[in-house]
Amino acid sequence: MSDGLPAPLGLFGGTFDPVHFGHLRLAEESIGHLGLGGVRWIPAGQPPHRGVPQVTAEQRLEMVLRSTAGNEQFSVDASEVEAAAPSYTVHTLERLRRELGPDRSLVLLVGADAFAGLASWHRWADIFSLAHVAVSHRPGFPVETGSLPLELSSEFNARRLSDAGRLKDAPAGGIVTFAMTQLAISATQIRKLLANGLSARYLLPDSVLDYIQTHSLYRNS
Numbered sequence: 717m718s719d720g721l722p723a724p725l726g727l728f729g730g731t732f733d734p735v736h737f738g739h740l741r742l743a744e745e746s747i748g749h750l751g752l753g754g755v756r757w758i759p760a761g762q763p764p765h766r767g768v769p770q771v772t773a774e775q776r777l778e779m780v781l782r783s784t785a786g787n788e789q790f791s792v793d794a795s796e797v798e799a800a801a802p803s804y805t806v807h808t809l810e811r812l813r814r815e816l817g818p819d820r821s822l823v824l825l826v827g828a829d830a831f832a833g834l835a836s837w838h839r840w841a842d843i844f845s846l847a848h849v850a851v852s853h854r855p856g857f858p859v860e861t862g863s864l865p866l867e868l869s870s871e872f873n874a875r876r877l878s879d880a881g882r883l884k885d886a887p888a889g890g891i892v893t894f895a896m897t898q899l900a901i902s903a904t905q906i907r908k909l910l911a912n913g914l915s916a917r918y919l920l921p922d923s924v925l926d927y928i929q930t931h932s933l934y935r936n937s
């Protein structure tokens with residue numbers, strides 16, 4: 717960086733049950749759109765606010781490792797998988813702040829559907845003192861204040877940065893949106909296809925599909 721500051725670090729949490737090309741394009745495109753120095757993937761061990769995932773945390777971690785292998789701008793953080801506790805994002809951000817220091821610009825990456833539920837997250841208002849939030853567009857989930865709960869739309873309006881270039885100017889506190897390639901892929905769809913014996917090929921990397929097949933994951937019986 718010409719100004720001597722390290723580029724902001726993207727943090728991408730998810731259940732990844734399983735990881736797919738929607739996740740991979742979100743992470744890949746966020747680097748260019750937001751000027752990130754890289755993306756740290758953080759698979760959730762015990763994801764809050766949803767049912768128990770269909771496969772183990774270790775298996776979901778392994779699929780993320782396979783899908784991100786070879787991309788030097790991606791790293792994988794196993795801390796939530798290794799913790800015997802619900803994966804509350806605010807706790808993970810507090811740990812990362814201790815690890816990376818108070819000045820590093822951190823950018824929490826979320827899809828529009830996840831962002832719409834942010835006001836129900838554990839200690840959600842504290843997240844803005846720990847990281848910026850970048851919201852990617854996702855088919856079927858508008859990112860507009862009218863579609864957000866009132867308390868979240870107030871934060872959105874107050875914190876919105878018109879220019880992602882400003883993410884590097886502060887360690888936390890801003891909200892940006894970015895338009896990524898629209899891919900109507902979901903892990904739910906992939907689990908359904910596999911449970912019905914149908915092909916999920918070209919929705920997720922072959923390395924992940926091979927792992928799923930080798931370990932007979934997402935089958936009904």
Ligand SMILES: Nc1ncnc2c1ncn2[C@@H]1O[C@H](COP(=O)(O)OP(=O)(O)OP(=O)(O)O)[C@@H](O)[C@H]1O
Pocket residue numbers: 729730731732733738739742825826827828829830831852853854855899900901902903904905
């Ligand atoms: N196709 C997609 N486009 C944009 N963002 C996505 C897409 N799929 C997932 N995301 C985002 O990636 C993060 C992790 O998502 P998650 O692991 O829950 O995947 P999912 O496909 O939404 O899974 P499920 O169908 O099981 O709910 C969330 O912030 C989510 O909004």
Ligand SMILES: O=C(O)c1ccc[n+]([C@@H]2O[C@H](COP(=O)([O-])O)[C@@H](O)[C@H]2O)c1
Pocket residue numbers: 728729730731732758760763764765766803804805806830836837838
């Ligand atoms: O901290 C919370 O209360 C919280 C509530 C819901 C979701 N999250 C995180 O949001 C990320 C996306 O969640 P999900 O369920 O869409 O995979 C993942 O990292 C979760 O741990 C976090």
